[in-house]
Amino acid sequence: MQGMTISNPKLEFLRPVLERWFDCIDRYNAVRGDNDTPYWFDERANLGLLSAAAWMAEMVTLQNAPTRKQNEDGERNVSADLFIASTEERAFIQATQRWPKVNNLNLTQPLSEVASDAKRISYASDLKLGCLFVSPQKAQQSATPEELQDMIDDLQKENTCAVAWYFPYAYRKLRNEAGQYHPGIAVLFKQAHG
Template identity: 80%
Template sequence: MQGMIISNPKLEFLRPVLERWFDCIDRYNAVRGDGDTPYWHDEKANIGLLSAAAWMAEMVTLQQSPTRKQVEDGERNGRADLLLASPETRAYFQASQRWPRVNSLNLTQALADITSDAKRLSHASDLKIGCLFVAPQKLQQGATPEELQDMVDDLQKEHTCAVAWYFPYAYRKLRNEAGQYHPGIAVLFKEARG
């Protein structure tokens, strides 16, 4: 089960990136086998996959990109988690990750927090985006198709500018060493205005 919705035209440039993001996850899983999947890790690992997907989509990226950060008393040097650029677009991303329960995503505050962090990046004229990776988990057993569909419905209800999800069939019942099932991953994007 995979899909994406881009509701903000400014983020349409992400479409080819997200299409290749699905491919990057599959490639990682094919190389590493059934004992590991990239979305078990943190936002740095997942921003790396997003970066690889952007390069595959003929864009360029720089992780931990130097930038200016707006602070209460002016500006200071800082870093964005990812700079993604094409000849037409340049965007700065601030990323975070959550591992909520399958039937209780509750992402509104986490998305607001990361978008607020992204707002302080760079200059007012630059495109700044909060990026929230979500790797739902379940104890005891894998997620059912109905639970996956409910999660996709919940993801679509979040106030985002773009959202993509990938719940690979072969990995829905895969569990990590702690015994948690992670059926896949979603990523939510929200433009930080101001």
């Protein structure tokens, strides 16, 4: 199961990136075999995949990108977790990750927090995005198709500018060393204003 919804036209330029993000996850899984998957790790690992997907989509990225921010005392140097740009568009991204329970995603608060963090990474005129990677988990057994569909429905109900999800069939029954099943990953974007 994979898909995406982009509700904010300003983020439409990310569509080819998100399409290739699915391919990057598949390639990682193919190379590493059936005992490892990238979404078990943290936002740095997943930002790396998103960055690779952007390059595949003929865009450029820079992680920990230096930026300038205007404040009351003048300008100061800050950095964005990821800078992503095409020839016409660009965005500064601040990212985090959560590992919620499959049947209790509870993403409103972390999504608001990362969007709030993104406000601080560049000028008000720049497109700044909070980015929340979500790798749901379930103990003892893998998620059922019904649970996966419920998660996708919940993801699409969140107040986002864009959301993409990937629950690869071959990896739904894969569990990590702690015995947790992680059926896949979603990424949610929320625009930071100000």
